[in-house]
Amino acid sequence: MFLQIIQAPAGDADALRAASYRWADKLGSTSVGWLGCTGGVTEEGVFFTAERFESEQKMWVESGRPGRRRWFSELREGLTGEPVFTNCREVEVFAPDPTAIDKAGFVQIVQGRVRDSALMRTLMRSMEKELLLHRQDMLGSTLAFHPDDGYTHLLYFTSEDDVADAELREIPPRVKSVMDAVYELNVTMPSYHVLTSPWVHSRRETDR
Incomplete structure (x- = not known):
């Protein structure tokens, strides 16, 4: 992709x-x-x-x-x-069902720069299943690397209310450890933005 x-x-x-x-x-x-x-x-x-x-x-x-x-x-x-x-050119999708992102009611955008994109991908893949079990409000995410070592991480959620409820729960120790390791890879402070009413589309072959 x-x-x-x-x-x-x-x-x-x-x-x-x-x-x-x-x-x-x-x-x-x-x-x-x-x-x-x-x-x-x-x-x-x-x-x-x-x-x-x-x-x-x-x-x-x-x-x-x-x-x-x-x-x-x-x-x-x-x-x-x-x-x-x-x-x-480098895009990684973390989602048990990639088509589920079309149902996202809330999207978080994280943008930053990392010193080791390969390690970032490996760390995130290592906690994917456990994170999605913990955060049932999360439909999946897409991680895209820029040509200048920057990245954009799109996180898809069911709704803003579900996110607020989920963030009150304690993060499993291993997931927190991996998340901390990913954060430490950043060479600048990441920026965070949200789309509270996202427009999420997939190609509709039936429209031909």
């Missing part, structure tokens, strides 16, 4: 949401290699979308097609600043 992240100051959140749903409902099923996306506007007023593609090559092909270009022009009308693109 290849992930392209787009971030920009949001102007008209309703227009951005309409553009996201228009792509998913009308255009995504005839695209080249587009698999889905996670988007929304953070509480700080930043538009965020992580677009999933089968490969980088197919992303570039789709980006040059007239339909995608027209759609992106419409999207830009809802922004108040220049979008920043981050292309992620």
Whole structure:
């Protein structure tokens, strides 16, 4: 999987949401290699979308097609600043059922830089099953590494209320130990953002 992240100051959140749903409902099923996306506007007023593609090559092909270009022009009308693109070739999915993320009612975005991306992946994979057993509000997560050693970690949850309830429970000792080890890999303080009303889409083949 290849992930392209787009971030920009949001102007008209309703227009951005309409553009996201228009792509998913009308255009995504005839695209080249587009698999889905996670988007929304953070509480700080930043538009965020992580677009999933089968490969980088197919992303570039789709980006040059007239339909995608027209759609992106419409999207830009809802922004108040220049979008920043981050292309992620290394993507790891942690989810017993990847299709379940479409039901997410709350998404946390963690972004930072690490000194050892391979170790970060290994540590997270080692606690995946135990973490998901402990956090039944968590549907899964996607970890994408940037070309400059940065990363974006998307965590998908059932709802904001479920997250609040789950965070009151004590973390299993081994999970906490691994989480601490992952945090120590960061070379800068990670930033945390949330999408309280996320737009989560997957390609709908039936729309062809």
